[in-house]
Structures are given as C-alpha cells and as structure tokens.
Amino acid sequence: MTNVLPSLRVDGKRAVVTGAGSGIGRAVAIALSEAGADVALSELPDRLDSLQEVCEAIELNGQKAVPLPLALPQTDSIDTFVADAIEGLGGIDILVNNAGVNIPADAFDLTEQDWDQVQDVNLKGLFFLSQRCGRHMRDHGGGRIVNMASINGVVGYYKRAAYCSSKAGVVNLTRVLALEWAEHDINVNAIGPTFILTPLTQATFDDPVMREDLLKRIPKGRVGQPEDIVGAVVFLASDAAAMITGHTLLVDGGWTAI
Ligand SMILES: NC(=O)c1ccc[n+]([C@@H]2O[C@H](COP(=O)([O-])OP(=O)(O)OC[C@H]3O[C@@H](n4cnc5c(N)ncnc54)[C@H](O)[C@@H]3O)[C@@H](O)[C@H]2O)c1
Incomplete structure (x- = not known):
C-alpha cells in the first residue's frame, strides 16, 4: 500500500538542541527522541549537570544522547560543540x-x-551556530533548522527592548537563511511561543500585575507549558514540513489573533 501521508516522525535523524537542560529545550530534546531522533544537547559549561536527567529520558526512549558544553556566542565554543556533536551522532x-x-x-x-x-x-x-551546522548540512544532503524566536519577535512588550529586538532579528534572519539555503535542501523555520512557564519566566509570572496582564492577552486563558511547544518543533523537523521554509509558526494561544 502506498503511504500517502508524510511522516511526522524523525526516525534515524540526528538532532542538536541548545539550552536543553531546562524549560522548552529540555521538553524539545525529549520529544525529538520520542519521535525517533538521536540528540546532542548543549548546556552552559557550569550547568552541564542539568543534562543528566534529560539524557536518561532520551535513552529510555531508545535513542542516543550526547551532552555537550556550549557558551554562545563564542565561536571557539561553537566550533568545538559542532565538531563534538558530529562525532557523537555521526x-x-x-x-x-x-x-x-x-x-x-x-x-x-x-x-x-x-x-x-x-x-x-x-x-x-x-x-x-546555524552557519556552522548549515555548512555541514550543505555538504551532507540538507537538513532542518528550527529557531526559537518568540511572540516577542512580532509584538512588543514592556521592559523588553533588547529581547524583542533580538527575537524580531531571529524572525527575519530565519527568512534570509531559508532563501539562501533552499537550494541545499536546508529548511529554516522559527517558532514564536507565547508566554511559557519556565525558569526564564517564573519571576515575571510571580508578579501579580504582570500575570494579570499576560493572561488578558492570551485568549486560550492560560500561559503555556514547555510541552505546548514540542509538537510544532517536531512537525517542522519532520518530512511533513518538507515545503515549509522561512516561516515563523506562532504558538501563541491566540495572542496575535486579537
Ligand atoms: N519561556 C517563554 O515564555 C518563552 C517565550 C518565547 C520564547 N522563548 C524562548 O525559548 C527559549 C528557551 O527559553 P526557556 O523559557 O526554556 O528558558 P530557560 O532559561 O529555561 O532556558 C534557556 C536555556 O538557554 C541556555 N543558555 C543561556 N545562555 C546561554 C549561552 N550564553 N550559551 C548557551 N546556552 C545558554 C540556558 O542555560 C538554558 O538551558 C529561549 O530562546 C527563549 O527566548 C521562551
């Protein structure tokens, strides 16, 4: 029988997830292993311990886990990380x-x-990091890059001049890399999560004024959990998204629908 539906799995793929000891990255790394990928995970050199439990979860899913240090944006750290990820995953x-x-x-x-x-x-x-991994993908038949942008890449928010600017940069950088690398079969997309409860955001959520303001902006009536993001990442990494590139998929609970 012909299999007419493209796969939402990533069996046999080798994935790299940065900042995987915590929050969204942790959930994404585990989800990719559930979907069939081996995973190299990064953490800051002084936080490497936080990868241990994530690696155990990946191995329980029957996949290989390669924990590695990475301190962005240092290029020597990036180069070592990419070389070690390629060696560890193949x-x-x-x-x-x-x-x-x-x-x-x-x-x-x-x-x-x-x-x-x-x-x-x-x-x-x-x-x-995209440049270094992109060169490897170009030389080995293509690949998928998924950038964690933010709802704050497309809307403004208080006290976030630097953060919103950086994430808007990620949204448009995603388009540029998609254009330049399409001919090498490298798809480049981004995710724009709404407010997700993680160590990065806990202090904001604990402030009652901020919490009320945030909840008012999300028609779904709740903030997100890291697990709310993983389906979008696995989808964009899978064959089902083969013709999607340069796109930012908002997982925003309806924030931008208002
Ligand atoms: N939590 C949210 O509401 C939310 C919303 C939209 C987008 N995002 C984005 O999702 C991503 C993950 O956020 P999170 O909420 O899980 O945060 P988090 O703080 O739980 O995780 C961030 C990860 O990045 C790592 N990291 C920090 N500085 C680093 C550096 N210099 N080099 C390498 N690694 C470094 C941390 O060690 C950690 O593992 C971030 O890019 C964030 O901007 C988060």
Whole structure:
C-alpha cells in the first residue's frame, strides 16, 4: 500500500538542541527522541549537570544522547560543540536553536552591557551556530533548522527592548537563511511561543500585575507549558514540513489573533 501521508516522525535523524537542560529545550530534546531522533544537547559549561536527567529520558526512549558544553556566542565554543556533536551522532540533520536569555529592563534604564548580552546570545550566537551546522548540512544532503524566536519577535512588550529586538532579528534572519539555503535542501523555520512557564519566566509570572496582564492577552486563558511547544518543533523537523521554509509558526494561544 502506498503511504500517502508524510511522516511526522524523525526516525534515524540526528538532532542538536541548545539550552536543553531546562524549560522548552529540555521538553524539545525529549520529544525529538520520542519521535525517533538521536540528540546532542548543549548546556552552559557550569550547568552541564542539568543534562543528566534529560539524557536518561532520551535513552529510555531508545535513542542516543550526547551532552555537550556550549557558551554562545563564542565561536571557539561553537566550533568545538559542532565538531563534538558530529562525532557523537555521526552527523547533524536537525538543529534546534533554543538557547536564549532575557534581561528585562525599562528602555530608559537598559545598559549597554545587558543589550549586548541579549543580542549576543539570542541573535549572534544563533547565527554563527546555524552557519556552522548549515555548512555541514550543505555538504551532507540538507537538513532542518528550527529557531526559537518568540511572540516577542512580532509584538512588543514592556521592559523588553533588547529581547524583542533580538527575537524580531531571529524572525527575519530565519527568512534570509531559508532563501539562501533552499537550494541545499536546508529548511529554516522559527517558532514564536507565547508566554511559557519556565525558569526564564517564573519571576515575571510571580508578579501579580504582570500575570494579570499576560493572561488578558492570551485568549486560550492560560500561559503555556514547555510541552505546548514540542509538537510544532517536531512537525517542522519532520518530512511533513518538507515545503515549509522561512516561516515563523506562532504558538501563541491566540495572542496575535486579537
Ligand atoms: N519561556 C517563554 O515564555 C518563552 C517565550 C518565547 C520564547 N522563548 C524562548 O525559548 C527559549 C528557551 O527559553 P526557556 O523559557 O526554556 O528558558 P530557560 O532559561 O529555561 O532556558 C534557556 C536555556 O538557554 C541556555 N543558555 C543561556 N545562555 C546561554 C549561552 N550564553 N550559551 C548557551 N546556552 C545558554 C540556558 O542555560 C538554558 O538551558 C529561549 O530562546 C527563549 O527566548 C521562551
């Protein structure tokens, strides 16, 4: 019988997930292994311990887990990480650029140092890791890149001049890489999550004024959990999304439908 439906699985693929010891990255790494991929996971060098439990979950799914240090945007760290991921997995078919930071501050008070830190991790680091993995994919028949942008890449929000700018950069960088790399069969897409409850956002959610404001903006009536994001990532990494590239898929609970 002909199989008419493209697969939503990623069996036999080799995936890289950055910032996988926590929050969304952790859930994405485990979901990709459930969908059939081996996974190389990154964490900051002083947070490598946080990958242990994630690796155990991946191995319980019958897949290989390769925990590795990565400190964005340092290019020597990126180069070592990519070389070790290729060696550990045998190649890279899928890159999920998940690692990111937010340093909330009023625009009047935002320091140059904090501005640079947010841009460096969220945009510069994401680009140079994509470049290194993209070169490997180009030389080995193609691949998939999924960038963790944000609802804040398409709408503004208070105290997020640096963060919103960096994520808007990710949304448009996604289009550029999709255009340039389509001929190499490298699809580049992004996800725009709504407010997801993770260590990055817990303090904001604990502020009653912020919590009320956020909930007002999400027609679904709740904030997201990391597990709300994983279906979109696996889909964009799968054969079912073969003709989707340059797109930002908002997983926003209806925020932008208003
Ligand atoms: N939580 C949300 O509401 C939300 C919404 C939209 C987008 N996002 C994005 O999703 C991604 C994951 O966010 P999260 O909420 O799970 O946050 P998190 O803080 O739980 O995880 C961030 C991960 O990035 C890693 N990281 C931080 N700085 C790094 C650096 N310099 N080099 C390498 N790794 C570094 C951290 O160690 C951590 O593993 C981020 O890109 C974030 O901007 C989050």
